[in-house]
Amino acid sequence: xxxxxxxxxxxxxxxxxxxxxxxxxxxxxxxxxxxxxxxxxxxxxxxxxxxxxxxxxxxxxxxxxxxxxxxxxxxxxxxxxxxxxxxxxxxxxxxxxxxxxxxxxxxxxxxxx
Amino acid sequence: xxxxxxxxxxxxxxxxxxxxxxxxxxxxxxxxxxxxxxxxxxxxxxxxxxxxxxxxxxxxxxxxxxxxxxxxxxxxxxxxxxxxxxxxxxxxxxxxxxxxxxxxxxxxxxx
Numbered sequence: 001x002x003x004x005x006x007x008x009x010x011x012x013x014x015x016x017x018x019x020x021x022x023x024x025x026x027x028x029x030x031x032x033x034x035x036x037x038x039x040x041x042x043x044x045x046x047x048x049x050x051x052x053x054x055x056x057x058x059x060x061x062x063x064x065x066x067x068x069x070x071x072x073x074x075x076x077x078x079x080x081x082x083x084x085x086x087x088x089x090x091x092x093x094x095x096x097x098x099x100x101x102x103x104x105x106x107x108x109x110x111x112x113x
Numbered sequence: 114x115x116x117x118x119x120x121x122x123x124x125x126x127x128x129x130x131x132x133x134x135x136x137x138x139x140x141x142x143x144x145x146x147x148x149x150x151x152x153x154x155x156x157x158x159x160x161x162x163x164x165x166x167x168x169x170x171x172x173x174x175x176x177x178x179x180x181x182x183x184x185x186x187x188x189x190x191x192x193x194x195x196x197x198x199x200x201x202x203x204x205x206x207x208x209x210x211x212x213x214x215x216x217x218x219x220x221x222x223x224x
Contacts, residue, residue, distance in 0.1 A: 104156040
């Protein structure tokens with residue numbers, strides 16, 4: 001069974017640009033959640049989608065958005081990038097948000113210069 | 114004060130030693146998760162606990178809901194156990210679920 005796939009693995013962007021990250025969950029999983037990990041703040045929850053609907057959102061500005069498609073694949077978008085957005089972005093898929101085991105992708109490392 | 118505190122922040126052990134990592138939280142929760150993150154970023158979910166104790170191989174996780182405390186134990190530690198261990202607590206509310214992470218414990222097991 002294929003795992004969670006995140007693309008791209010690495011990305012370098014300049015301030016002010018926007019970026020879109022992709023996450024393909026494990027087949028059959030309808031919940032996809034996104035996380036930001038930085039050395040200073042650790043892991044923080046961004047948002048969670050279930051059946052194409054955003055169910056929960058963390059404390060991030062509106063520049064961070066996401067969506068989920070009918071095949072459960074999810075994308076997150078960050079607009080007007082700032083240096084502080086440099087981080088490892090992880091997604092996880094599960095049958096339901098944290099009600100069962102969650103499976104993580106390898107992450108996308110975003111560097112904003 | 115953070116809602117989820119882990120201790121110690123760093124831990125070095127010799128191969129074969131027994132390791133304990135602690136997680137304390139200050140809010141009511143519906144579940145607690147232990148995660149393992151290896152260098153390079155990959156995260157693996159180890160346990161989900163809402164009460165009692167769970168065991169998987171050399172790993173044991175316990176939780177005391179009344180004391181708002183959980184521990185992760187590694188018996189007969191091995192260099193491949195070297196990783197960052199993170200606890201995360203889940204709260205369910207009318208506004209949705211909230212997931213909060215501890216700062217992680219970096220474990221190094223020397224051969």
